[in-house]
Amino acid sequence: MEDYGKSEFAEQFRNRTKRFVIDIINLYRLLPRSVEAQVIGKQLLRSASSVGANYRAACRGRSQAEFYSKICIVVEEADESLFW
Incomplete structure (x- = not known):
């Protein structure tokens, strides 16, 4: 049951990061x-798309250390997106 919960969360977060990137693309199209x-x-496009790409890479991590490293990049890129 616990693995299912993690897997469900990962899938939901994967979908949310994809939606985030699509929303940013649509915002970019509206800019002057x-x-x-x-x-x-x-x-903004670069940092936002990096959020999605690095989250997916984190999910494919071969170890906890690799997962953690990629998640740290996700957090950095999300913060940069917020800045822009």
């Missing part, structure tokens, strides 16, 4: 075409 908005928007 000014140079400033595009520069900031591209930074």
Whole structure:
């Protein structure tokens, strides 16, 4: 039962990170075409897409240490997304 709970959580979080990236892409499309908005928007796209990609990599981690390392990157990129 415990493994199922972890697996269900991982799947839900995988879906949430994917939704986050899609939402950011849609936000980027709404930004003005000014140079400033595009520069900031591209930074946001990079950091947001890294959240999803690194979470998926964490789920494929071969060890707890590898999982933890990738999750730390996810947290950093989420914080950077918040900044932008």
